[in-house]
Amino acid sequence: MATLLTQAEIESALPELPGWAFTDDRLQLTTELASFPAVLALVAAVGEVAEQRNHHPDIDIRWRTVTFACTTHSAGGVTQRDVELAQQVAALLAEA
Structure with missing residues (x-):
């Protein structure tokens, strides 16, 4: 099982994830696209x-608005895999 990140570890990762927040x-x-x-x-x-x-975000689409949520359900919160996936999503969004 993946190890949950501490609140401090999550907070230290957020500056590298523009627009991302830690909630729930x-x-x-x-984000809204064109x-x-x-x-x-x-x-x-x-x-x-x-x-x-082999790690999938929850995705909600509402017309031009999309929400990505990264959590490791089996661990009950955020792990390093979620931070890495969020980084990848951020990179793809920057290209969009």
């Missing part, structure tokens, strides 16, 4: 990364 035992980002197709393209790219890592 998860890293979460809500169009619905742009949101779908981002979600597809995140899906590919998630499959490669």
Whole structure:
């Protein structure tokens, strides 16, 4: 089982994750893109990364707005895998 990060470890990771917040035992980002197709393209790219890592975010799509939530359900909170996935999502968003 993955090891949960401490509050201090999570807080130290957040400056490297623009727009992300720690809430409800998860890293979460809500962002708006220019169009619905742009949101779908981002979600597809995140899906590919998630499959490669075998670690998947919760994703909520509302027209041009998408929310990503990273948590390790089996561990009951945020682990290093979630920070790494959030970094990947942030990199893909920067390219979008």
